Amino acid sequence: MKVIVQNIKNVSNTNFILAEKYYNILSAINGLKLTQREVQLVAFTAIKGNLSYADYRNEFCTLHNTTNPTINNIISRLKKIGVLIKKEGKVKVNSIINIDFTADITLEIKLIHG
8 A cells, every 4th residue: 555645844923823724624624614714713712712701702803803793603503513612601612622732733644545
């Protein structure tokens, strides 16, 4: 069996950019078809820890020129597909896909033919 290995390196200036790239990759590999705004919201939530505080929601709205009702719709969809969860009364990124974005990340992706 022939195996192809490709190394790709990308440098990101902020934790938010790194998180957005990570969640874009997860969306593509898993066929989640997340919109750019959904990816931004997941990345923001991962960095902040949760999305339950009004200050966090307002910050996201200002940063991305959106509204609270839009955020609520996105949260609802992301909870249905298991990307976001409600834990201890707070909306958080599912721990399965929540990582430390202050460190370098190495992903090993296997696309298996067969």
